[in-house]
Amino acid sequence: MKESTTKKYELVFIPSPGISHLVPTVEFAKTLLDTDHRLSVTVLTMNVPYGPILSSYTDSLPEIRFIELIQPDSPPPEMKISLSGLCELIDYYKPHSRRAITQLIATELDPNSISLAALVLDMFTMPMADIGGELGVPSYVYYTSAAAALGLFLHMPVFDSTIETDLENELTRELEIPGFKNSVPAIAVPSVLWTKNSDDYAWYLYNGRRVGETKGVIINSFYDLEAYAIDSFRSNSSYPYVYSVGPVLDLAGRANSDKSHTQQNENIMKWLDKQPARSVVFLCFGSRGTFDVDQVKEIANGLERSGQRFLWSVRAKDGSTRLDELVPEGFVERTAERGMVCGWVPQVAILGHGSVGCFVSHCGWNSILESVWFGVPILTWPLYAEQHLNAFLLVKELGLSVELKGYYRVSEDDLVTAEEVERGVRRVMEGECEEVRKRVEELKEKSRSALKEGGCSVRSVKRLIEDLIQGK
Numbered sequence: 001m002k003e004s005t006t007k008k009y010e011l012v013f014i015p016s017p018g019i020s021h022l023v024p025t026v027e028f029a030k031t032l033l034d035t036d037h038r039l040s041v042t043v044l045t046m047n048v049p050y051g052p053i054l055s056s057y058t059d060s061l062p063e064i065r066f067i068e069l070i071q072p073d074s075p076p077p078e079m080k081i082s083l084s085g086l087c088e089l090i091d092y093y094k095p096h097s098r099r100a101i102t103q104l105i106a107t108e109l110d111p112n113s114i115s116l117a118a119l120v121l122d123m124f125t126m127p128m129a130d131i132g133g134e135l136g137v138p139s140y141v142y143y144t145s146a147a148a149a150l151g152l153f154l155h156m157p158v159f160d161s162t163i164e165t166d167l168e169n170e171l172t173r174e175l176e177i178p179g180f181k182n183s184v185p186a187i188a189v190p191s192v193l194w195t196k197n198s199d200d201y202a203w204y205l206y207n208g209r210r211v212g213e214t215k216g217v218i219i220n221s222f223y224d225l226e227a228y229a230i231d232s233f234r235s236n237s238s239y240p241y242v243y244s245v246g247p248v249l250d251l252a253g254r255a256n257s258d259k260s261h262t263q264q265n266e267n268i269m270k271w272l273d274k275q276p277a278r279s280v281v282f283l284c285f286g287s288r289g290t291f292d293v294d295q296v297k298e299i300a301n302g303l304e305r306s307g308q309r310f311l312w313s314v315r316a317k318d319g320s321t322r323l324d325e326l327v328p329e330g331f332v333e334r335t336a337e338r339g340m341v342c343g344w345v346p347q348v349a350i351l352g353h354g355s356v357g358c359f360v361s362h363c364g365w366n367s368i369l370e371s372v373w374f375g376v377p378i379l380t381w382p383l384y385a386e387q388h389l390n391a392f393l394l395v396k397e398l399g400l401s402v403e404l405k406g407y408y409r410v411s412e413d414d415l416v417t418a419e420e421v422e423r424g425v426r427r428v429m430e431g432e433c434e435e436v437r438k439r440v441e442e443l444k445e446k447s448r449s450a451l452k453e454g455g456c457s458v459r460s461v462k463r464l465i466e467d468l469i470q471g472k
């Protein structure tokens, strides 16, 4: 039978919960819709403790069908705040995802006019690949971090069989990880991999193995940024094909459109308007980066001593939101002329403001891509997850950032001292790192070229669409 020329193809995305996975995934889904009208998209969302659904964000995108997974039979297990806690909760949602997809097929799809072409999963929603297998549709992964970090995921089966002891006892050991030119010290791999006999380790291994079994991995990175990693994966036929489609960013600030932040956002932007070009140090540590009060004090003292202007988004570990209780007494008053301390901030708008000259960042991948896009050099301060690997990539492999000394924390009591904060900030702001600034400027232009007609990421998106439609 001849296929109708207007045939459409449905993609079901299942991202991990939380702004840093949901938003880049949905923004990419929107890119697909804008690129090819034969596609339509459903996104399954999960409402979990550290990943609110962001309804003002999803409401702003009527062209995408969002289905919130609900639990008609039993409430979800209480979530432990750990990788295994997140993965167990995602696994719990597997039957609910299956039900939602089956219902979608029965009520909204029709094999003659619109068929399910693929599931697009996330690095931590890999249990859902079983549903693709049952339905006979391919599973792809949308990987929200660096190509280099994907290298560690793909390497997990080998890592597991070759590393026999707990790395915890040999953190200076050098490891060969695909995607990295240099060997990587064990201390830079996610700490969940330091001890083999743990649930966190088991989930990392599971997800890594299953990512390697998919049809293709779509990465939020671009060829000119990570050519080494991308080429090395593409030349290894045992890996899935890697499509580099980034940087995928929420430049419209849709995820920060929540009305409760409007006033604060306006105050921040007005304050930035009054500062000279490239004079402000911006500190922000992602959606979940928090510090003990002792560490907050060291940062405050370091900033004060540096004499630099700053905009500091700070949150405490104990959940305290009273900023004046967190920072040392008198700090806000003493630095009022040149500093602003706040909670949640509109990060993309801030990085895009010409007054920002340095970004002290935890090296979450979205933050990195945003800073590259706006050409703001990073002073690296990774905290958890794969952020130390990202920092290693930026500093040692790409020459794109300056390293803040002292961030490797082996014990809970380790602190980055005020002296190191002061020294790091001065190095970036007082012209010691011109090579890094030049490199960032170069990559800024390349990130923009990647998304222009004929650019490397646009070509990769087109290839992906053809492969999805042809069921390759």
Ligand SMILES: O=c1ccn([C@@H]2O[C@H](COP(=O)(O)OP(=O)(O)O[C@H]3O[C@H](CO)[C@@H](O)[C@H](O)[C@H]3O)[C@@H](O)[C@H]2O)c(=O)[nH]1
Binding pocket: 019, 020, 021, 144, 145, 256, 284, 285, 286, 287, 288, 289, 313, 343, 344, 345, 346, 347, 348, 363, 364, 365, 366, 367, 368, 370, 384, 385, 386, 387
């Ligand atoms: O006050 C804030 C804090 C964050 N953001 C935004 O929130 C996102 C944060 O994402 P990211 O920089 O990737 O940090 P995390 O939230 O920590 O991201 C998690 O997910 C990333 C992508 O997989 C990983 O690289 C990180 O290690 C992991 O912690 C970015 O778009 C920021 O612009 C704001 O707008 N305002």
